[in-house]
Amino acid sequence: MLMQNSGFDSYQSVDLDAQAASANPHQLVIMLIDGLLDEVVRVKGHIESKRLEAKGKGISKCMNILIGLDSALDVEAGGELAANLHDLYEFCISELFKASSHNKIEHLVTVENVMTNVREGWEGFGQHA
Template identity: 65%
Template sequence: MLMDSGYDSYQQVDLDAQAASASPHQLVVMLIDGLLDEVERTRGHITAGRLAQKGTSISKCMNILIGLDSALDDEKGGEVAQNLHQLYDFCQMELYQASLNNDVDKLTNVERVMGNIREGWMNFGQQS
């Protein structure tokens, strides 16, 4: 148990260091990566019947989506920001349905949408 705690602490310090030196585009990609990792954990919790952990994971996913959505600038982002808002809402509804019905197919939908958004951010970041 102590080994896990030390490793978790090391990972957190590494993540904090990455975030401190990241550009805004890199931060968005990091958030999406964290979301995708948590969706995979959620899948494991649903499959194993760990309902309390599933709820915690779903909550983390929702919080990341809310954070991504709140960072959108409708004025500067225009149609792109509106489209991202709709996609984040869709993902939140899919997560809600996944949680309610223990439906891992809904998680796959979230992974597809967020994977596509991640790819777009990666391509956008390379152009900047």
């Protein structure tokens, strides 16, 4: 069973690498948000199953994605939109910290809701760009 998962994980990794290599910056942001949302789902399962080490690693991955998204913002050129995204990313990082500290899924649901809305905004932006 482990070998099957390992092969599938390798396939997913190669597929993701190929997608990232051909993606434009807009598509990369959506891919990062999708990765964040996928990891939030996994973290929920870790909290429910009391797998604290895995939960911590997952929370760390989520925070790193948000930090990466935030660091890519150009606040000067992006103006109010970039400032608002910065605030949302910071809020989500705070919610992830609370989820980790208190093992509360409610904070993860908040992150899911916020980042799903951000993703929808990015999708809409891509259709108009």
